[in-house]
Amino acid sequence: MSSRFRVSLLVLGAAALTLTACDREEHHSRAKPVGETVPAGMSPPTIFPGSSNPPALDYRAKLYDNNANAIARGQQLYTQMNCVGCHSHGGGGMGPPLMDDQWRYGGRIDQIATTITEGRPNGMPSWRGKLTEDQIWQLAAYVRSLSGLPSKDAVSSRSESMSAGTPQSLTPHPETNNSDAVPQ
Amino acid sequence: MIFQARVRAAVLPLLLSACSYQHYQSDFGGAAVADRQFLTLFWIFIGVCAFMYALVIAFLIAGIARRSRKAEANVVETGRHHQSDPLMRSTLIGWAALIGVGLAALAIASFVADRSMAKAATNEKLAVTVTGNQWWWDIVYSSDQPSKMLHTANELHLPVGVPTRIYLNSNDVIHSFWVPSLGGKQDLIPGRNNAITVVPKTTGIFRGQCAEFCGTQHAHMALVVVVESYPDFIKWWDGQLQPAPAPATPVALAGYKYVTTGPCSACHSIGGTPASATVGPDLTHLASRKSIAAGMLPMSKGNLYGWVEDPQSLKPGSKMPTIGLEPDQLHAVVAYLETLK
Numbered sequence: 001m002s003s004r005f006r007v008s009l010l011v012l013g014a015a016a017l018t019l020t021a022c023d024r025e026e027h028h029s030r031a032k033p034v035g036e037t038v039p040a041g042m043s044p045p046t047i048f049p050g051s052s053n054p055p056a057l058d059y060r061a062k063l064y065d066n067n068a069n070a071i072a073r074g075q076q077l078y079t080q081m082n083c084v085g086c087h088s089h090g091g092g093g094m095g096p097p098l099m100d101d102q103w104r105y106g107g108r109i110d111q112i113a114t115t116i117t118e119g120r121p122n123g124m125p126s127w128r129g130k131l132t133e134d135q136i137w138q139l140a141a142y143v144r145s146l147s148g149l150p151s152k153d154a155v156s157s158r159s160e161s162m163s164a165g166t167p168q169s170l171t172p173h174p175e176t177n178n179s180d181a182v183p184q
Numbered sequence: 185m186i187f188q189a190r191v192r193a194a195v196l197p198l199l200l201s202a203c204s205y206q207h208y209q210s211d212f213g214g215a216a217v218a219d220r221q222f223l224t225l226f227w228i229f230i231g232v233c234a235f236m237y238a239l240v241i242a243f244l245i246a247g248i249a250r251r252s253r254k255a256e257a258n259v260v261e262t263g264r265h266h267q268s269d270p271l272m273r274s275t276l277i278g279w280a281a282l283i284g285v286g287l288a289a290l291a292i293a294s295f296v297a298d299r300s301m302a303k304a305a306t307n308e309k310l311a312v313t314v315t316g317n318q319w320w321w322d323i324v325y326s327s328d329q330p331s332k333m334l335h336t337a338n339e340l341h342l343p344v345g346v347p348t349r350i351y352l353n354s355n356d357v358i359h360s361f362w363v364p365s366l367g368g369k370q371d372l373i374p375g376r377n378n379a380i381t382v383v384p385k386t387t388g389i390f391r392g393q394c395a396e397f398c399g400t401q402h403a404h405m406a407l408v409v410v411v412e413s414y415p416d417f418i419k420w421w422d423g424q425l426q427p428a429p430a431p432a433t434p435v436a437l438a439g440y441k442y443v444t445t446g447p448c449s450a451c452h453s454i455g456g457t458p459a460s461a462t463v464g465p466d467l468t469h470l471a472s473r474k475s476i477a478a479g480m481l482p483m484s485k486g487n488l489y490g491w492v493e494d495p496q497s498l499k500p501g502s503k504m505p506t507i508g509l510e511p512d513q514l515h516a517v518v519a520y521l522e523t524l525k
Binding site: 027076080081129130131132134135 | 463501506
């Protein structure tokens with residue numbers, strides 16, 4: 001192999017790497033205009049126990065899942081909206097932990113968004129009308145990152161808090177154990 | 185023709201900024217600051233540095249001219265003139281002495297300015313905590329009496345002639361508190377307590393702004409500083425401590441209901457109402473302020489409409505989301521916000 005060929009291979013490889021970074025951090029600062037948001041009671045049904053034929057992912061999933069900006073904004077909202085009060089920083093307390101591999105109502109991003117929008121029995125409040133659809137999906141993207149589900153290049157490689165904890169990109173990726181939802 | 189119009193369009197705003205904001209925000213102002221040590225320090229630094237710079241440039245030009253003459257004479261450069269040439273020797277000693285004197289002058293001047301600032305800090309009469317957020321300022325006035333503690337945002341009122349200690353903190357990234365007319369600049373660093381003492385000398389309205397790049401809307405993170413007489417200041421403080429007035433008209437009542445139960449209350453607080461979140465700026469006396477969106481837009485009915493309906497087109501990336509209010513909700517919300525005097 002000539003050295004020139006090797007150099008051009010290297011350059012091509014580096015160029016390909018930069019391409020993968022392109023949609024890592026797409027910003028959707030403009031929420032949808034009036035009339036395009038989902039009206040009350042229209043969240044997609046997200047529990048499909050034992051179904052071998054789960055419905056397709058919501059179209060919004062690809063806008064927020066694996067999106068670094070959405071995850072970072074979700075992280076801020078997680079503290080600001082006091083999710084910490086019940087779920088702690090993912091370890092759980094009054095509410096169930098979010099950083100383990102158990103999902104009572106499913107671990108797909110559209111399932112989590114529905115959980116936040118509609119609320120769930122035994123304490124989870126409904127955030128419909130308090131947060132915008134955009135913010136709810138950002139929160140859902142962050143909640144997924146608590147258990148290491150999004151790809152590592154989308155999550156923050158440093159801890160956002162004052163104490164130097166383990167960066168999120170080092171969160172182990174557990175095998176998801178969905179007793180009633182489809183495997184991820 | 186088009187080019188000319190473009191040039192005019194580009195130049196006109198510059199002219200405007202030169203005229204109308206001369207006193208509003210002036211970098212050489214210090215107009216409102218009591219002891220002018222900062223301005224003096226600034227001119228000493230400019231003087232010393234300009235003198236040394238001119239000298240270096242003069243020597244450089246002389247050196248270039250001298251070198252070209254030597255090249256003609258075909259003299260071999262040894263680099264050891266200072267040992268043989270007495271003139272070169274004394275010049276070099278003089279040069280070193282000049283550097284020593286210049287640096288000493290700068291060190292003494294900044295030490296004196298620093299000490300006089302520290303002295304002002306010891307007799308503070310008023311303590312204010314300013315917390316930086318992306319992209320607005322949270323302001324808390326401290327008092328011995330808990331009932332006198334005042335929480336507001338984006339508009340800092342200061343009594344003239346009173347040494348005020350401003351404690352600086354940040355909730356997210358590094359910001360910088362800079363009100364040029366008050367002199368001095370200090371960073372707001374998350375997890376670290378900084379402070380700056382100001383003694384305003386003249387009354388007036390001055391503009392401050394964030395001076396450390398802090399994200400997409402850094403340029404629109406401004407602060408309105410109102411310096412007023414002590415009685416006026418106390419009157420303002422007492423007025424701001426009052427809870428928000430109850431809505432008087434049916435439209436304002438509808439707005440009140442939406443603001444205190446809808447998405448607004450997830451982030452904002454309004455004194456005397458159930459809205460008590462601390463994520464966004466306090467709105468208790470919003471309509472009494474001179475600007476909205478952290479010094480970005482003048483307070484007016486039209487700007488309130490625009491800001492409430494679509495903050496993301498006015499200040500893209502701002503943490504306030506575009507809710508998508510229906511027209512009747514928007515009318516009601518603005519009608520209510522306008523009552524918050």
